[in-house]
Ligand code: HEM
């Protein structure tokens with residue numbers, strides 16, 4: 374398996390994600406994973422070796438709640454300080470069209486590492502648009518059901534009963550999505566360059582032209598035209 378593609382500083386690069394997006398993305402990744410592993414300790418209730426990592430079952434419960442609060446704060450920071458980015462993200466998801474369907478049809482080959490010519494994509498490709506809907510929805514369900522389970526006395530009884538299976542189902546779906554997403558956003562040979570967009574903020578211009586042609590044209594096309602005229 375190839376590791377994350379080498380970061381090339383000596384080739385033209387374009388900005389993909391601002392600091393707040395990057396800070397909050399890695400913030401919710403760390404807190405999500407902490408919630409996941411401590412949550413699994415609470416879920417299985419017989420995994421002493423995993424519980425030991427978090428100081429036992431009580432420790433896991435405490436770390437789960439601390440990570441949950443930190444994750445909520447990180448999501449709040451994204452919404453508050455990146456509101457325009459959030460609106461543009463939603464607008465991009467709503468642009469789902471034929472080119473996204475074309476991407477999804479070719480995606481299995483791309484996923485397996487074959488080089489495919491994908492139709493021009495906007496800032497987020499068809500798969501990322503799907504991920505942008507499913508994963509955040511599951512995280513919102515985890516947050517809501519989590520606080521209901523945490524403070525059961527202030528919510529109606531039926532809501533507390535519903536919260537438990539909701540938390541478990543959302544955990545399973547979010548984890549499946551994150552496994553695939555984490556691979557695509559790092560080790561995957563074709564799309565691994567996107568890792569640098571989320572880590573350092575920029576991606577190779579050539580990669581952006583191939584993977585997100587519509588986004589590149591709309592965001593940086595003018596720069597290209599000016600260079601041609603000069
Ligand atoms: C704001 C976010 C969250 C809050 C407030 C929250 C809260 C809680 C609470 C109060 C419990 C019950 C703990 C106990 O029985 O001692 C719980 C259990 C659990 N949580 Fe979370 N949680 C959150 C996010 C997450 C996330 C992101 C995951 C995984 C991706 C997760 C996975 C689990 C699992 C698997 C359980 C065990 C459920 C069971 O026993 O049926 N939680 N959570």
Ligand code: HEM
Nearest residue numbers: 401402405501504505508551554555558559567568570571
């Ligand atoms: C496990 C390690 C992870 C890696 C390596 C990773 C990597 C990335 C990368 C590189 C991007 C930018 C993709 C682009 O250029 O458009 C991204 C976007 C995103 N990430 Fe992650 N991520 C991880 C974990 C998570 C987690 C835990 C969540 C949420 C629970 C998450 C949610 C998202 C969402 C919603 C987007 C925007 C939509 C998309 O690009 O699919 N990520 N991630």
